[in-house]
Amino acid sequence: METILNRIIEEKRKEVIRLKECSQILQNLETDKRSLIQKLQNAKDIAIIAEFKRASPSKGIINNQLEPVEQAIVYEKNGASAISVLTDQSFFQGSFSDLRAVRQAVTVPVLCKDFIIDPIQIDCAASSGADLILLIAAVLEEDELLMLYQYAKSKGLEVxxxxxxxxxxxxxxxxxxxxxGVNNRDLTSFHVSLDVTEKLAEAVKSTGAFLISESGIHLQKDVERVKKAGADGILVGEALMKSSDLSRTMQNFRLAQTTEGKL
Structure with a gap:
């Protein structure tokens, strides 16, 4: 049975061909790389990777009235540790132009969020100013994941x-x-549950990696829950894109405390 994920990856294969035929996208944006790892090492509380996301396959249009630069500036002003920018056009209405514009407007690290299956996409992310990229284990074989990880690192990118x-x-x-990153959303069924972070947290932390909980975070209690499980950071898009009071929403997320942390 064909899934949304299958359709996305099929479209990505077509996109890779187009990218390889189009060299102008690789006009480099000269930037000094910024480190999310360093920010997490120095963080005193849970880090927020605030995402600019106009739409998604599961939700349809989330908010297509906001401008990426304006939103990113507000994210940074309200304490975001990094900005995530969707660059997929077909399913998320994003672009590398969004990434480039945001990278020039903020001082925090910028994540290129996409379904990366080929080094050319990493080249495009790097040339557009990305500081780090996302690789999704669900869509890559082990050898592909290792190859793309090493390629990104060779470009000076965190992964x-x-x-x-x-x-x-x-x-x-x-x-x-x-x-x-632990994605609380199953990419085949698109079912979301914070149980996934709770289940995988110990195994992730045992590797020495920083744990980022992704998807399904809408309320302060959600942040408290994943933080209690061991998350060092959260990646949030929909809740921020829909918020009528973005400053307050981000403040609530930043001030979330685990039960043990409360007086």
């Missing part, structure tokens, strides 16, 4: 590797990744 279960986490082992 957030996303997993959803123990089998995918096993693929991460040979990379030595310092950033592991």
């Amino acid at each position: 957030l590797i996303e997993v959803h279960d123990y089998k995918e986490l096993e693929k991460v082992g040979k990379t030595g990744a310092k950033l592991v």
Whole structure:
């Protein structure tokens, strides 16, 4: 049975061909790389990777009225440790132009969020100013994941590797990744549960990697829950893109405390 993920990857294969035929996208944006790992090492509380996301395959249009630069500036002003920018056009209405514009407007690290299956996509991310990229274990074989991880590192990029279960986490082992994202969303069914972070947290932390909890985080209690499980950071898009009071929402997320942390 064809899934949304299958359709996305099929479109990515077509996109890779187009990118290889189009060299102007590789006009480099000269930037000094910024480190999310360093920010996490110095963080006193849970880090927020704030995402600019107009749409998604599961939710449709989330918010297509916001401008990426304006939103990113507000994210940074309100304490975001990094900005995530969707660059997929077909399913998320993003672009490398969004990434480039955001990177020039903020001082925090910028993540290129996409379904990366080929080094040419990493070249495009790097040339557009990305400081780090996302690799998704669900769509890559172990040797592909290792190759793309090493290629990104050779470009001076940090890499957030996303997993959803123990089998995918096993693929991460040979990379030595310092950033592991647990996606609470199953990319085949699109079912979301914070149970996934709670289940995988100990195994992720045992590798020495920083744990980022992704998807399904809408309320302060959600942040408290994943923080209690061991998350060092959260990646949040929809809740921030829909917020009517972004400053307050981000403040609530930043001030979330685990039960043990409360007086």
